[in-house]
Amino acid sequence: MKQQLLDLVKMEKAELQNYMEKHGDTLFPYMLTHLGTIDSELRDQLIYQAFCKLITYDLLREEQLAHAFRLIISDEYLMRGIEDGESDEVFTRSFSTLWLTGLFWIDKQKPFLEQTMRNDALKRCATYLLKERDTRGFVEDKGWAHSIAHGADLAAMIVDHPDIEKRLIPVVLEGITSCFWKGRVYVDDEDERLVAVLMTLVTAEYEEEVLIEWVEQVFDRLEQKTRVDGYDRLFYHARTNSLQFMKTFYFALKKSHRTPNLRNTVAFFVERWQNA
Template sequence: MKEILEKKLESNEHYSTEQINWLLDHIGDPDPIIRDQLVYASFCHLFLDEIISKDQAQQLFEQSQQRQLLSQDSLTRSFASLLYALIIAIDEDHPHYQNFLTNSQLQILFEQALDIFTFENDWRGYDENLGWIHAGAHGADFLLAATCHQAFPADKFEQAWQALIDCCLKQNSTFSAGEETRLAQIPVYLILNQKVSASTLATWMEQLDVPNQEPVEYFRWLNIQRFLSSIYFQLKSHQALAPEVEQAIEKQIRLY
């Protein structure tokens, strides 16, 4: 099957149900070549090159939910997050698949995205044998796609912000692979897409009260500092850094 699917990446051939199921079976394969270069690449090929039909896309989504991929091992959870980020983005923007998900299916994905860091306990970025695990970054990609979708409930933006803070504060060490940059993209795009006002974001930042006396607390505080700094520089690069957000970030950093 591996060889067949590798060849399909170079063509626009139809994928059978058996082949799509094999991809789902191996979404968390411990071999990074299979997991990254074959399975995830195949999912991108299926959607971005319009290989898969809308009916097949529905079946793929339903199968993924039935398998409870987000409740499996670290690699499966992490790469299921990437798959769901892709699916949400495709539903939002791709003309061939736009609105292929039902509203109830979207709401399921939104809730899963909001909870993605609640149950995660493996924060490794890169492993010498397994390659990229990166559950923190992939979870951020999932939540970013969810909050950018037009159907994401406006009354849950603050919950998304809190999920990011909780992620930073769950760590027992500092982020090791740029996770803070991926996390920061979520509030940045809430601002850029005018879904949250600068004053609202500034208020959320002003409410932060992070201790840093004990070693573990200090690592978590550093993660918050890096997260806020990334928001600062990303907004600045987009020329969207409002004075109240700038002041709120500077105040948090000056506090220590």
């Protein structure tokens, strides 16, 4: 099967369409079963790349898409081992978020989900960053876990979904805040992927006042931490993550020429905490 996938990712659309008509009912279930394998070549370069080609070329039937969605949104995929900290199950969770990002993208262009399933899935996905505890980026001998970055990609997709309930946006924002406090300093561009969630909201003209309040709360939490526990290691990691995020956010806002009050708020707190 690995050789078939190697061939598949090199195919042009017509050849790929013909291949899927003959072998798709065997190949696609295999891809789903192994989307979180610890074999990085199979997981990342073959299965995920093949999935991207199939959705780009619109070569998956509606029933295949719906089946994949139901499976991936389940505890056995998206939430598998999420309470366990660092384990190999992170690869299943992390790549489930990438697949779901693609499936939601399709659903926005050409809806295939029942409304109840879509609504339930949006609620479930909104809590992912809040629940994820494994913050590793690259894992030696196993490749990219990157669950925070991939979870951010999914979050950016769902906050832009036309059916997202407004009450879920604060849940997503809380999840982003929680990422600053998970005990690790991010070094693999997680800040840029998380900022993309906020910029999606900014572009969609989400209430600027709410985003300003969220920024204030991020730094309020840092202050509260020092009052209760002093300047411990968790505080310094959270401070580094928060500042790195806000600096990236500031320049993204500056480039967008949007929400000047939000941009000024971010600049105020960065300057204040940078010199603290």
